[in-house]
Each structure stands twice: as C-alpha cells, then as structure tokens.
Amino acid sequence: MSKPTDYQILLGSLDKAEHGPIVEERDWDNKFISQTIRELVRKYDISWNADDPLVPWDNDFADRVFAAGMEMAVKTGVYCLDTKRQMLWSQDELEQILSRTPKQVTVGEGVDAVTVYTRRPDDDKRVAVWGGPWGVPVTEELYTPFIESYAREPVFDLVENATLLSTHGRPIRAGSPWEAVAVWQEAQMALEAIRKAGRSGIALGCVEIATTEIGELAGTTYGAYRLTDIHHAAFISEQKTAYHQLTKAVHFAHTGSFSETYFNPMYGGYAGGGPGVAIAIVSGMLLVKACLGGTFCNTGPTHVHLNCSTHPDLVISTSLAFQGLARNTNLLITPFIRPTTGPGTREIFYESAALTIATVVSGATMIDCVQSATGNHTLYASPLEARFCGEFAHAVEGMTRKDADPIVRKFVEKYKNIQDEHLIGRPFTEVYDLDTLQPTPEWFSMYEAVCDEVEKDYGIVLNN
Amino acid sequence: MADWETKQAEFTKIILAGDEEAAVSLARTALDEGATPVEFFENCISPSLQDIGKRFETLDIFLPEMVTAADTVEKVNSEVINPAVAEAKDGKSMSLGKVLLATVQGDLHDIGKNMVGLMLKVNGFELIDLGTNVPPADIVARAEQENVDIIGMSALLTTCLPYMKDVCDFLEGKGLREKYPVIIGGAATHPEIAEEMGANAQGGSAAEGVEKCKMLLGKL
Numbered sequence: 001m002s003k004p005t006d007y008q009i010l011l012g013s014l015d016k017a018e019h020g021p022i023v024e025e026r027d028w029d030n031k032f033i034s035q036t037i038r039e040l041v042r043k044y045d046i047s048w049n050a051d052d053p054l055v056p057w058d059n060d061f062a063d064r065v066f067a068a069g070m071e072m073a074v075k076t077g078v079y080c081l082d083t084k085r086q087m088l089w090s091q092d093e094l095e096q097i098l099s100r101t102p103k104q105v106t107v108g109e110g111v112d113a114v115t116v117y118t119r120r121p122d123d124d125k126r127v128a129v130w131g132g133p134w135g136v137p138v139t140e141e142l143y144t145p146f147i148e149s150y151a152r153e154p155v156f157d158l159v160e161n162a163t164l165l166s167t168h169g170r171p172i173r174a175g176s177p178w179e180a181v182a183v184w185q186e187a188q189m190a191l192e193a194i195r196k197a198g199r200s201g202i203a204l205g206c207v208e209i210a211t212t213e214i215g216e217l218a219g220t221t222y223g224a225y226r227l228t229d230i231h232h233a234a235f236i237s238e239q240k241t242a243y244h245q246l247t248k249a250v251h252f253a254h255t256g257s258f259s260e261t262y263f264n265p266m267y268g269g270y271a272g273g274g275p276g277v278a279i280a281i282v283s284g285m286l287l288v289k290a291c292l293g294g295t296f297c298n299t300g301p302t303h304v305h306l307n308c309s310t311h312p313d314l315v316i317s318t319s320l321a322f323q324g325l326a327r328n329t330n331l332l333i334t335p336f337i338r339p340t341t342g343p344g345t346r347e348i349f350y351e352s353a354a355l356t357i358a359t360v361v362s363g364a365t366m367i368d369c370v371q372s373a374t375g376n377h378t379l380y381a382s383p384l385e386a387r388f389c390g391e392f393a394h395a396v397e398g399m400t401r402k403d404a405d406p407i408v409r410k411f412v413e414k415y416k417n418i419q420d421e422h423l424i425g426r427p428f429t430e431v432y433d434l435d436t437l438q439p440t441p442e443w444f445s446m447y448e449a450v451c452d453e454v455e456k457d458y459g460i461v462l463n464n
Numbered sequence: 465m466a467d468w469e470t471k472q473a474e475f476t477k478i479i480l481a482g483d484e485e486a487a488v489s490l491a492r493t494a495l496d497e498g499a500t501p502v503e504f505f506e507n508c509i510s511p512s513l514q515d516i517g518k519r520f521e522t523l524d525i526f527l528p529e530m531v532t533a534a535d536t537v538e539k540v541n542s543e544v545i546n547p548a549v550a551e552a553k554d555g556k557s558m559s560l561g562k563v564l565l566a567t568v569q570g571d572l573h574d575i576g577k578n579m580v581g582l583m584l585k586v587n588g589f590e591l592i593d594l595g596t597n598v599p600p601a602d603i604v605a606r607a608e609q610e611n612v613d614i615i616g617m618s619a620l621l622t623t624c625l626p627y628m629k630d631v632c633d634f635l636e637g638k639g640l641r642e643k644y645p646v647i648i649g650g651a652a653t654h655p656e657i658a659e660e661m662g663a664n665a666q667g668g669s670a671a672e673g674v675e676k677c678k679m680l681l682g683k684l
Binding site: 029030034038081137163165171172173174175179182209211212236237240242266267268269270272273304305307374375376377 | 528570626
C-alpha cells in the first residue's frame with residue numbers, strides 16, 4: 001500500500017473527529033487523562049527529588065519519558081469538543097507521521113530568511129531565536145513601535161506579534177466581524193513595523209488576534225500575512241481540540257503556510273505534578289503534529305496558580321520531555337518562555353534564561369521568548385529580556401546537559417522563592433525610550449550587570 | 465460528639481481517596497450517634513473541604529484529588545445530609561450561596577473555571593456550572609431560572625472580554641443589575657478590567673475568587 005500524502009493524513013485527522021468513540025468531557029479529564037498519566041508515571045518510573053539535576057543527562061530516563069508519552073498519545077488521543085469524540089491514532093500512524101518530519105525548514109524571505117534545524121541533546125547546531133511580546137496586550141497607537149523595537153534586535157531570527165486591545169477604537173469580539181477587522185489592522189501594522197526596522201523579509205508569528213478561525217482566514221490572504229510567516233493552532237488543556245482549530249489546520253494546508261502548533265499542559269491540573277507534565281508534553285507534542293500538523297511543535301506548560309512555564313519542576317519536565325523527543329524524533333520542537341516576572345526586574349533575566357538554557361541543551365530547535373509577566377499585563381514586555389535569552393541560547397550551543405545543570409540551578413535559586421510575588425516590573429513605555437526605541441539607561445545597566453555576572457561566574461560572554 | 469477532630473481527619477482521608485462507601489458510612493454513623501446534619505456539615509465536611517482547598521493552593525495535592533474529594537462529598541450530601549436536613553426541617557441552610565459560573569462566548573478554556581468551581585464547592589457554595597462558550601443572554605436567563613446569588617464569568621482571551629460587558633449590560637437593561645453581584649476571572653482579567661466591564665469584583669486566583677464571593681455576599 002502506498003504511503004498517504006500529507007493531505008490524506010489531514011483528511012484522516014478530520015475523519016477521526018467525526019467517527020471516534022463518544023466520550024463525556026468530564027470522563028476525559030478525570031479518567032482518560034488523569035488516570036492514564038498516573039498509571040504511566042508508575043509504569044515507566046518517572047520521578048525525581050528536589051536535589052536531583054534540573055537538567056538531567058540520563059539518556060535512558062529521557063527515553064522512558066518518550067516511551068511513556070508515546071503510550072499516552074496512543075491510549076488517549078485527542079478529544080474533539082465539538083463532536084464529543086475521541087480522536088485516536090495507532091502507534092504505526094504516529095510513527096509514519098513522525099517519519100515525514102523534515103530535518104530543517106527555512107522561513108522568512110530574502111536576506112531575512114532563516115533555516116531552523118532539528119537538534120539533539122548536547123548538540124552544537126545553531127538554535128534559532130523567535131523574539132517578541134507573544135500576545136502581550138498592546139494599544140493601537142503603540143503597536144507598530146512596539147513590534148519595531150523587537151524587529152530591530154539582530155539576535156531575533158523571527159518576530160512574534162502582540163495582541164491588539166482594540167481595533168479602530170472598538171472592542172474586538174471573538175468570532176465576530178471585528179475579529180476580521182482587527183487581524184487586517186494587525187497584519188498591516190506588523191508588516192509596517194518590520195519594514196521600518198529594515199527587516200521586511202523576517203518571518204512574523206501570526207495571526208495573534210485570531211481567537212477563532214475567522215481571524216486566521218481573514219489574516220492569511222493576499223495583502224496581509226505572507227506564506228513565509230508562521231501561523232498558530234493549539235490544543236486546549238488537556239489534549240482537546242475543536243472545529244475552529246481544525247479549520248485553521250486545513251487553511252494552513254490549503255495555503256501552504258508554515259505553522260507552529262502548541263499544547264500547554266497544566267502543572268497541578270489533570271496532568272498532576274512534574275513527572276505527569278513531562279509525559280503530557282511528549283504526548284501532546286506528538287498529537288499536535290498528528291492532529292493539527294505544524295512545521296514546529298511548541299509547549300509552555302503552565303503552573304495552575306503562577307501561570308508561568310519556569311517553575312523549577314517545569315524546567316525539569318520540559319528538559320526531560322525535549323530530550324525524549326529530540327532523541328527519538330526529528331520534530332522541530334520549541335519551548336515557550338513565560339516567566340512570572342516582568343521588564344525592569346533583574347529576576348526576569350534569570351527566570352527566562354534558566355528555561356532557555358535547559359531546553360537548548362536538551363534539543364530545542366528554536367526558543368520562543370519572552371511572554372513577560374505571564375503575558376497578561378498591557379505592555380509589560382520589552383525586547384531586552386528576549387535579547388538576553390537569544391544571546392544565552394547561542395552561548396550554550398554545544399554545551400552538555402551536565403555542564404548546563406549547575407548554571408540552571410544557580411539561576412533557579414535566584415528566582416524560585418519570589419515567583420509567587422508576581423513582580424511584573426514596569427511597562428515598555430517606562431523601560432524603553434519611545435523616540436529611539438532603545439532601552440532606558442537604567443534598564444540597560446541592569447541587563448549589563450547580569451551579563452557581567454554571567455561572565456564572572458561562568459566565563460560566558462554574551463554579545464552585548 | 466466529642467471526637468470531631470478525629471472524625472474530620474478520617475473524613476478528609478476518605479474523601480481524598482474517593483471512597484464513597486466509607487464516606488457515606490462515616491456520615492451515617494455520626495448522625496446515628498446523635499449529631500445533627502448541620503453539626504456534621506460544620507464540624508466535618510466544611511473543615512475537611514477547606515483543608516483540601518488549602519492543600520491545592522500549595523499544590524500538596526493536584527486538581528484530580530480535589531475533584532475526587534468534591535465528588536465524594538456530593539455523594540455524602542445527596543445520600544445522607546440532604547435527606548436528613550429535609551427530615552429535620554430545622555430550616556438552617558448549609559450553603560453560603562448559589563454561584564453561576566460560565567466561560568463566556570468565544571472561549572473554550574475551562575480549567576480555570578473548573579478550579580474556581582471546585583474551590584467554591586469545597587468552601588460551601590452551591591454551584592451552577594454552564595460550561596464554556598456561553599452567550600451572554602443564556603447566562604442572564606439561567607441566573608434568573610436558578611435564582612442564583614452571584615454570576616461568575618471566566619475568560620482566558622482578551623477578545624472574549626466584551627461578552628462579559630454584555631452580561632452586565634443585559635442585566636442593566638432588564639433592571640436586574642442590582643440583583644446579581646458579578647465577579648469575573650481568568651487570565652484576560654484584572655481589577656481594572658472588572659471596572660471596565662461593569663463587574664463588582666475580580667478574582668486573580670481560585671482562592672481569591674472564593675474570598676471575593678464571600679465578600680460580595682457579606683459572609684466575610
């Protein structure tokens with residue numbers, strides 16, 4: 001039998017949403033997800049203690065996490081909220097989909113194009129850096145300069161957009177015509193921002209305001225976002241999808257758009273603690289690829305109370321899951337750096353860099369940085385913390401997991417006890433000069449002080 | 465009933481394990497030994513659930529354990545406590561109030577809302593959960609049908625915030641705004657947003673949501 005085409009795989013995925021077993025959503029959360037994860041944590045002996053490495057370097061451990069995640073993916077599949085059906089893939093089907101994953105992809109265009117490579121743990125291959133405010137809310141008048149300030153950073157290979165708070169002075173309503181109006185405005189302003197920064201060909205992460213398929217369909221069209229940009233579709237926790245996400249995936253296929261699909265399991269939620277989240281990350285990444293496609297597969301597991309992806313336990317979970325995926329697949333995997341702290345605080349550098357280092361040495365292909373202050377506060381993000389992540393990402397290319405662990409541990413020690421204080425810092429308008437789009441002297445000197453500290457303590461010179 | 469402390473510790477252990485049979489049996493025994501249903505609720509169920517809520521706040525337990533405990537207590541209430549209260553007709557309510565919860569139109573995220581719902585339940589509130597993607601008119605209609613004390617709404621996405629304002633506008637338009645305190649929560653919200661949407665309060669976490677609900681009903 002001939003191998004299915006990508007399009008046949010997509011149609012097969014849609015079929016699963018229509019014909020899978022019917023499941024109550026409550027059972028999905030409590031039995032399918034929670035019980036399965038608990039069983040697999042025991043079966044594969046996934047556990048660690050507080051003084052174990054934050055960046056483990058035991059390949060067998062990483063492979064057990066991968067095996068547990070694969071078993072989870074096959075046993076549970078995905079829940080379709082619209083049809084109330086379980087979408088199931090066999091291990092053969094998943095392996096066939098994984099075998100088709102390209103080992104490198106080029107996004108963007110012209111001199112601004114960048115190639116992103118599959119990486120393995122301890123790999124010295126270049127890691128790509130995707131900088132941006134990652135959906136942090138922003139007013140209409142500041143949208144263009146805000147994005148331009150990111151596009152001006154040479155360390156960013158791609159730029160992600162912010163979330164518009166209004167469109168033409170009106171509220172943006174999900175699923176209404178205003179979503180279509182807003183995405184068109186978003187695209188025009190984002191394209192203007194990169195043009196002003198002199199990087200017209202850089203790939204943009206989009207469509208930021210596309211809550212539903214309306215935004216995606218309206219934003220990926222002639223005159224708006226381009227085929228060299230990268231689009232998003234996601235699972236809802238845990239391992240749930242819906243027609244609007246599947247519609248986005250169909251549109252990506254029809255237009256030939258790049259996409260980054262993502263899944264953020266909840267630490268303390270139905271996935272349980274760190275070991276459960278590590279399994280859920282692997283399972284979710286395999287399934288977003290199978291269900292929604294995705295040039296890149298991303299995760300930013302979320303602490304149920306802190307909303308961050310940088311809690312110490314999540315650093316271990318993400319590192320282990322990435323190692324398992326990087327050792328056993330060619331998936332282009334990316335971590336989502338989402339600290340509790342915001343711009344203008346010293347801690348944001350430690351918090352963002354800890355997860356960056358832990359994932360780069362574990363096989364991440366690209367770093368999605370930084371959704372500052374967990375992304376909920378209007379204009380609380382700046383390019384400088386993302387620059388720090390990008391510089392650190394390149395500095396640790398080729399570093400072993402074993403060598404990275406003490407650095408990550410030292411950084412984690414500097415922020416782990418203040419995460420529940422939610423030090424959101426100061427908004428972009430107070431840490432950047434709006435005329436020059438450069439950091440204020442005070443903010444820049446804080447960054448320099450941390451760079452000096454890194455050089456003194458670890459001999460790592462960042463490109464400042 | 466002299467040994468409430470021991471009984472409560474035992475009850476906590478049982479409901480965390482989800483042992484419905486043992487939980488029902490413990491409640492029946494307590495009532496057989498002379499405790500009133502209200503005494504059992506106040507000395508056993510309520511402190512056990514509050515203890516579990518606190519353990520979840522510090523993540524000594526995770527969401528599934530809290531779901532199991534809340535489900536087990538519902539079984540005890542339906543099989544033992546509620547029938548005994550009806551029989552006793554002492555008129556004393558064990559509920560702090562009835563809260564309607566919904567994730568607003570356009571948003572399918574429900575874990576945050578579910579956490580708030582569980583925390584409300586374990587703190588003694590009755591819960592009407594309308595699920596996700598609920599249109600404003602449906603929220604108002606169900607609030608009236610169920611005669612709730614508070615309307616609670618959740619949104620993860622900023623583009624769903626206008627639907628929260630719609631609910632407040634609908635209440636205003638129907639002359640019901642004073643009848644229902646409105647609380648909002650979810651990643652897209654903060655206190656200033658609550659003011660913009662016309663809500664009475666905002667909860668920054670599940671625990672804070674419970675405290676604000678108590679405050680809105682003058683139970684703090």
